[in-house]
Amino acid sequence: MTAMFPNPATHGGFYVAIAVGVVALLIARRIPILRTIVALAGWMLIAALLVVALGRQPMIDPYVDRIMAFLKIDGQTVVGKEVRVRMAPDGHFWIRVRMGGVERRMLVDSGATFTALSAATAAAAGITPEGGVPVLINTANGTIRAESGRVPELRFGTIVARDLSVVISPAFGDVSVLGMNFLSRLQSWRVEGQTLILVPHHPQAPPTAA
Template structure:
């Protein structure tokens, strides 16, 4: 019975969290579904015969325990957005390159120990660590990162000189159908692929930064405004 009740409550919480944006589940207000899940769990506990098999005091203690568990789950669900923000901030402090997304949608990155800002971009479903470089006119992918993202490099002509913070290199022009940084997505973005061995790390240049509403650096924080 314990696992049945726990399963019902866990399933209810998962369904509520998945549908919280819609405000309803199966056509019913989400608050009603939450109270039905909690009430049915307590009712199952009582029907299980625990009141008859144990002392009244012990049964009341067990019932109170279930109520506290239910209250904790409901409380956790109520503050889920704050919890996500807290986890995001802690992750951003511990892992440079991890995005910290504010409730207003701004995305912040902490400066790495090497003095640069690193981000984790999503390109064609692949995670690509990139150095933010406002001195680069375009996104520049290293040859290995471009290969990882599935770009067809066979027909490219590496003849275009590019100037970056790492120096000059030869590159070929490509178009990225989609790139996402910290949840900020841009489509049909011009980019360059550096010649093999010419670039150690990919660069997030102005062809992405210009798509933003704004971006700024304050101390050891880089903030992007979508």
């Protein structure tokens, strides 16, 4: 029968850590200042884990996107006709866009010629490859093969892009990118400090919150 707990002979440190933690909690309950210190340490740990999670995988889980939008910590706001995006903890700009009835986060990359969709995002938005000759794209990890596609409408804030050409490939992993073929459609875009400012030619009314 397999043991349910670590063997004390080989995992003594595990039990020592538990014992120390239990003793610390018991002492903290009796001494107000220690109770406060333990509580603050716990919240600091939770905050650190949240920063790491949001900084490293903002694209992976659509539930994370919804939580970030609900808590208004994704840094995407509308000011007049502009859309302003605050730099994420990972040093990049991520935009929450809506296309094909689904909402996804996309990385803004002025070094990318084309807007690129991961295979999962394209499938969720109902965007299928158009066929024809595959596109070969040079990346930092080498040349990858992608299929051409087209997004009928991509929308966020006051900005709407229609009939937008994209490339689709499983090689993109979980990341989708807004490239120069999207940015060139704007009236202007610029970075001020840690904020990306996007200005459309024809601003649209932002969607109302559900």
